[in-house]
Amino acid sequence: xxxxxxxxxxxxxxxxxxxxxxxxxxxxxSLIVIGLIIAYPLFxxxxxxxxxxxxxxxxxxxxxxxxxxxxxxxxxxxxxxxAFGNSVVLTFGSIxxxxxxxIPVALALNRNIPGKKLIRSITxxxxxxxxxxxxxxxxxxxxxxLGWVNKMLVSTGIFKxxxxxxxxxxxxxxxxxxxxxxxxxxxxxxxxxxxLQSIPTELREAARVDGAGAIAxxxxxTLPGLRYVIWVIVxxxxxxxxxxxxxxxxxxxxxxxxxxxxxPIMVYKTNFMTFRVSQASAIAAFMMLILIILIVIFTxxxxxxxxx
Amino acid sequence: MDxxxxxxxxxxxxxxxxxxFTALFFFPIYWLxxxxxxxxxxxxxxxxxLVPPSFTLESYRxxxxxxxxxxxxxNSIVVALVSTGISLxxxxxxxYALARLRFRGRELMGRLILFTYIVPSVLLLVPVFxxxxxxxxxxxxxxLILTHVxxxxxxxxxxxxxxxxxxxxxxxxxGRVDGCSRLxxxxxxxxxxxxxxIAAAATFTFTLSWQEYLFAFxxxxxxxxxxxxxxxxxxxxxxxxxxxxxxxxxxxxIATLPVFILFLYLEKYFVQGLTAGAVxx
Numbered sequence: 001x002x003x004x005x006x007x008x009x010x011x012x013x014x015x016x017x018x019x020x021x022x023x024x025x026x027x028x029x030s031l032i033v034i035g036l037i038i039a040y041p042l043f044x045x046x047x048x049x050x051x052x053x054x055x056x057x058x059x060x061x062x063x064x065x066x067x068x069x070x071x072x073x074x075x076x077x078x079x080x081x082x083a084f085g086n087s088v089v090l091t092f093g094s095i096x097x098x099x100x101x102x103i104p105v106a107l108a109l110n111r112n113i114p115g116k117k118l119i120r121s122i123t124x125x126x127x128x129x130x131x132x133x134x135x136x137x138x139x140x141x142x143x144x145x146l147g148w149v150n151k152m153l154v155s156t157g158i159f160k161x162x163x164x165x166x167x168x169x170x171x172x173x174x175x176x177x178x179x180x181x182x183x184x185x186x187x188x189x190x191x192x193x194x195x196l197q198s199i200p201t202e203l204r205e206a207a208r209v210d211g212a213g214a215i216a217x218x219x220x221x222t223l224p225g226l227r228y229v230i231w232v233i234v235x236x237x238x239x240x241x242x243x244x245x246x247x248x249x250x251x252x253x254x255x256x257x258x259x260x261x262x263x264p265i266m267v268y269k270t271n272f273m274t275f276r277v278s279q280a281s282a283i284a285a286f287m288m289l290i291l292i293i294l295i296v297i298f299t300x301x302x303x304x305x306x307x308x
Numbered sequence: 309m310d311x312x313x314x315x316x317x318x319x320x321x322x323x324x325x326x327x328x329f330t331a332l333f334f335f336p337i338y339w340l341x342x343x344x345x346x347x348x349x350x351x352x353x354x355x356x357x358l359v360p361p362s363f364t365l366e367s368y369r370x371x372x373x374x375x376x377x378x379x380x381x382x383n384s385i386v387v388a389l390v391s392t393g394i395s396l397x398x399x400x401x402x403x404y405a406l407a408r409l410r411f412r413g414r415e416l417m418g419r420l421i422l423f424t425y426i427v428p429s430v431l432l433l434v435p436v437f438x439x440x441x442x443x444x445x446x447x448x449x450x451x452l453i454l455t456h457v458x459x460x461x462x463x464x465x466x467x468x469x470x471x472x473x474x475x476x477x478x479x480x481x482x483g484r485v486d487g488c489s490r491l492x493x494x495x496x497x498x499x500x501x502x503x504x505x506i507a508a509a510a511t512f513t514f515t516l517s518w519q520e521y522l523f524a525f526x527x528x529x530x531x532x533x534x535x536x537x538x539x540x541x542x543x544x545x546x547x548x549x550x551x552x553x554x555x556x557x558x559x560x561x562i563a564t565l566p567v568f569i570l571f572l573y574l575e576k577y578f579v580q581g582l583t584a585g586a587v588x589x
Contacts, residue, residue, distance in 0.1 A: 020410070020411035025401075027402045034462065039424070146356035284431045287428075291428070
């Protein structure tokens with residue numbers, strides 16, 4: 001083909017070696033930055049969680065306290081299991097609602113519905129809205145007297161009178177979940193759409209020919225075809241919702257009466273309000289453990305689905 | 309015949325449901341826009357209506373009279389643009405190396421970078437704050453830029469790696485035969501055909517940095533060093549005050565606008581980023 005294939009062997013080896021050098025040269029700057037701001041801090045979090053650093057007692061000698069911080073969290077800190085439970089409810093509540101809403105929307109966008117492009121654009125739009133702004137929108141939307149949620153519910157006759165969504169411990173979590181679903185739906189719908197487009201149309205047609213109705217087709221063709229995509233959504237959204245700080249914090253600050261207090265909020269509060277650096281690190285280290293478990297599951301699923 | 313009309317009716321109902329949902333889904337954004345063009349006085353006078361009773365630019369006028377507004381905008385713009393630039397400069401060679409160059413540890417490196425992308429930023433809050441305090445980088449744009457670059461790097465590398473790998477290697481081989489060096493091939497052949505991938509990575513980084521709250525909030529405590537999201541969160545919510553209302557509504561719209569405009573022009577790149585899992589929040 002070209003003269004290069006006739007070159008002596010050592011030239012090839014040399015070029016491979018320089019490829020190795022060039023490869024490392026190209027990767028090194030990114031590695032250094034990632035190492036400094038992600039890898040080293042992760043290590044530091046674990047390390048700090050075994051110490052007794054409390055910025056309110058800066059003179060106290062720093063010493064290794066073993067698992068004391070964790071024991072304190074699990075047995076003494078009365079908010080810990082409450083925050084853990086809230087995080088779990090928030091995570092799985094929003095994932096369930098996301099799939100419940102996301103699947104019909106993705107199906108509609110996969111059909112030839114008139115105005116498909118506009119609907120898709122609107123569905124993706126919440127991503128363009130900063131979390132801070134989304135939080136403000138929803139705080140006003142859920143306002144007891146002036147919010148549009150209550151206005152709509154009352155004017156359509158569903159509610160007799162408005163309720164203080166974010167001010168009542170019974171409804172605050174639901175309101176926060178609805179706000180989460182709104183913000184995360186773009187991701188879910190687009191991933192589901194990609195999944196739907198990978199289902200061969202012959203499969204659907206075959207099901208139709210066999211006389212399957214729309215419902216049978218959904219449960220026997222569509223849903224199994226989406227199985228892996230749904231797995232990916234569930235795991236990634238679990239990781240990120242479980243660890244999402246700002247949205248809940250900006251909407252409720254964890255209140256009322258700790259009804260929306262989550263573990264990320266406690267990391268922040270413990271570190272920046274009570275200045276117990278080591279205890280804040282212990283919460284983060286605990287969350288890291290959960291993360292590692294989820295990543296192991298994720299890798300397992302990923303290897304089975306070859307999704308990357 | 310019967311079955312066909314039945315299906316049509318079903319489709320009409322489904323379509324109607326979808327339209328209703330879409331309208332409701334858009335409502336929060338509509339409400340914010342409307343609220344920003346109606347002063348608090350008129351909102352209260354009409355009992356917080358769902359359709360605008362009047363139109364005024366008063367909120368925007370009041371917001372731009374805030375003494376720190378230009379600092380916030382400047383900080384946000386500089387941090388987002390510089391983060392995007394640095395992020396691209398670092399991620400392009402790294403992604404190219406992972407896609408094309410054969411070297412020891414390449415596979416492991418790719419996996420590690422994917423995992424660092426999954427790491428939620430709140431887990432880094434305590435140590436990064438300590439490190440930044442020690443390096444005296446709190447309340448500086450450099451410190452915030454460094455964290456934003458790091459958070460976007462793993463995803464940019466991962467996405468560009470896929471993009472570079474999809475470029476036919478014949479193209480590069482041809483360039484090599486014509487006597488181009490490796491760097492020559494990258495700058496003359498790979499980069500020119502990678503526009504869409506780079507655009508997707510850039511929109512992702514810009515959006516992440518422009519919207520980021522947690523680290524901007526904890527690292528930038530001085531009033532004049534705040535970024536726009538931090539400033540917005542600093543306005544007390546649900547207070548019936550003409551100026552605060554104006555500040556909050558106008559700043560919210562302004563903070564949404566740049567990404568919104570990017571989105572209108574670059575929707576397909578957003579879609580690429582989103583499907584690849586670009587939304588951590």
